[in-house]
Amino acid sequence: MQTDKVNIAIVDDHTLFRQGLAHLLTESNEINVLFDADNGADMIKKLPAYPLPDVILMDITMPVMNGYETTKWLKANHPGVNVLALSMFEEDTPIIGMLKSGAGGYMLKQSKAADLVNAIKGIASQSFYINELVSGKLLRNIQNNQPLKNAPIGLNPNELKFLELCCSDLTYKQIADMMNLSPHTIDNYREALFQKFEVKSRTGLVISALKNELIKI
Amino acid sequence: MQTDKVNIAIVDDHTLFRQGLAHLLTESNEINVLFDADNGADMIKKLPAYPLPDVILMDITMPVMNGYETTKWLKANHPGVNVLALSMFEEDTPIIGMLKSGAGGYMLKQSKAADLVNAIKGIASQSFYINELVSGKLLRNIQNNQPLKNAPIGLNPNELKFLELCCSDLTYKQIADMMNLSPHTIDNYREALFQKFEVKSRTGLVISALKNELIKI
DNA sequence: TTAAAAAAAGCTGATTTCACCCTATGCAGA
DNA sequence: TCTGCATAGGGTGAAATCAGCTTTTTTTAA
Structure with a gap:
């Protein structure tokens, strides 16, 4: 019946995906899509105009305000709203990162619609939804009992800016110039990020x- | 009326996007989605089971068989079927590349649904649909009258394999080992690709x- | 079968990147 | 006040990468 429907919002920067998903979910008759938004800032702007959603489907990489920040904002300002992260990748970092930011579940965009509907209903009733993907990561996190990337998203604004400039043809020297920093400082950022990401090359x-x-190309 | 509907198929590896889009387009009442497929090979398998689509919406980067190959296969085997490329990026190369492969149009996933419906109807009736994005590229192509990247997709299998291995933490030496080639040969590939892509760094x-x-991560 | 083209392998040197070393400042909490 | 920590800046040397050119082998086409 109408009143039992789960009220959701969708935040994703790809219009066709967002609107397509809205139609797909509406057809399930168990979900009511209140509104959708292009990014976190857009969502914050639209939020007051609608009833508070039970669940918000949240993309991670978005322009202006990404999924991590937006989820944290929601938990600070509307702690009753549940967040279900939607991503293309199944790496440890975004999964743990979104959960730590306050998301109650994590689904892949490669999922089937029925599974997504289940996840939305689960998270609406229990505030969390642990699928195999998430439980596997959590389990490994415990079994390895090393903290296993539980704080890998801690990038300061400068590091993030550097990371963005890294995704280009620019040399570190050029990046240093663009950021008005010494090449040595840039080298510190590089070093710090190599460790955080456990990589050996740019x-x-x-x-x-x-x-x-963390970045978008 | 029913018989005037445009019959389409959707080929994309993200299930939620594909199915969401199918629902969205079905609601327009002008489009009938015959089937959808995960990638080119899946499409070829499913094609005989349905009436021949008027238009196929084609993602580019997909596992197993990508959009370029699939479009070429369609033009060779079912030249009457129109292909509309759907992509996240508006670079010259994929646009020109998909058009050269035989696509009749190119739309971004950031587009609005109404624009996509227009493009589908246009391509169904005229076999092509030139939006601003495409016409701009074509115009610049003529104005600069240098061939402007009209053959940038010409990678041989080894180069493509090398390109994939490049997207990792591996050193060139390790890549050479993995491909059972001398590091010097790898250096030749690197050099060739740097020129083709007009870049100066890995x-x-x-x-x-x-x-x-060209590659998927 | 011979010439041309392409692929593979090689060399050298300049530049960039990587890995470690260090110091100084400012700020928060014990 | 002292300590720890984060940020910013600096230096050195080894390794990897980049750029350009040459040679050998294989394939293709005339």
Whole structure:
């Protein structure tokens, strides 16, 4: 019946995906899509105009305000709203990162629609939804009992800026100039990021950053 | 009326996107989605089971068989079927590349649904659909009258394999070992690809390959 | 079968990147 | 006040990467 429907919102920067998903979910008759938004900032702007959603489907990499920040904002300002992360990648970092930011579940865009509907219903009723993908990561996290990337998203604004400039044909020297910093300082950033991402080359860094949905190309 | 509907198929490896889009387009009442497929090989398998589509919406980067190959196969085996490329990027290379492969149009996944419906109807009736994105590229192609990347997709299997291995933490030496080639030969590939992509570093190469939808991470 | 083209392998040197070493400053908490 | 920590800056040397050119082998086409 109408009143039992789960009210959701969708935040993703690809219009066709977002609107397509809205139609797909609406057809399930168990979900009501209140609104959709292009990115976190857009969502914050639209939020007051609608009833508070039960669940928000959240993309991670988006322009202006990404999924990590937006989820943290939601938990600070509307702790009752549940967040279900939607991503293309199944790396440790974005999964743990989104959960730590406050998401109650993590689904791949390669999922089947029925599984997504289940996840939305689960998260609406229990505030979390642990699928195999997530439980596997959590289990390994415990079994290895080393903290296993539980704080890998801690990038300061300068490091993030550097990371973005890394994804280009620019040399480190050129990046240093663009950021008005000494090449040595840039080298510190490089060093720090190599350790955080456990990579040995700039290329590895770029690939990791993309898979961890920290940057967008 | 029913019989005027445009029959289409959707080929894309992200299930939620593909199915969402199918629902979205079905609602327009002008489009009938016959079937969808995970990649080119899957499409070829499913094609005989349905009436021949008027238009096929084609993603570019897909596992097993990508959009370029699949479009070429369609033009060779079912020249009457129109292909509309769907991509996240607006680089020259994939646009020109898909058009050369035989696509009749090119749309971004950031497009609005109404624009996509227009493109589908246009391509169904005229076999092509030239939006601003495509016409701009074509115009520049003529104005600069240098061939402007009209043959940038010409990678042999070894180069493609090398390109994929480049998107990692591996050193060139390790790549040479994995491909059972001398590091010097690898250096030749690197040199050739740097020229084709007009880049000066391995990082630039990786970013270009991703934007040109030649590889998938 | 011979010439041309392409692929593979090689060399050298300049530049960039990588890995470790260090110091100084400012700020928060014990 | 002292300590720890994060940020910023600096230096050195080894390794990897980049750029350009040459040679050999294989394939293709005339």
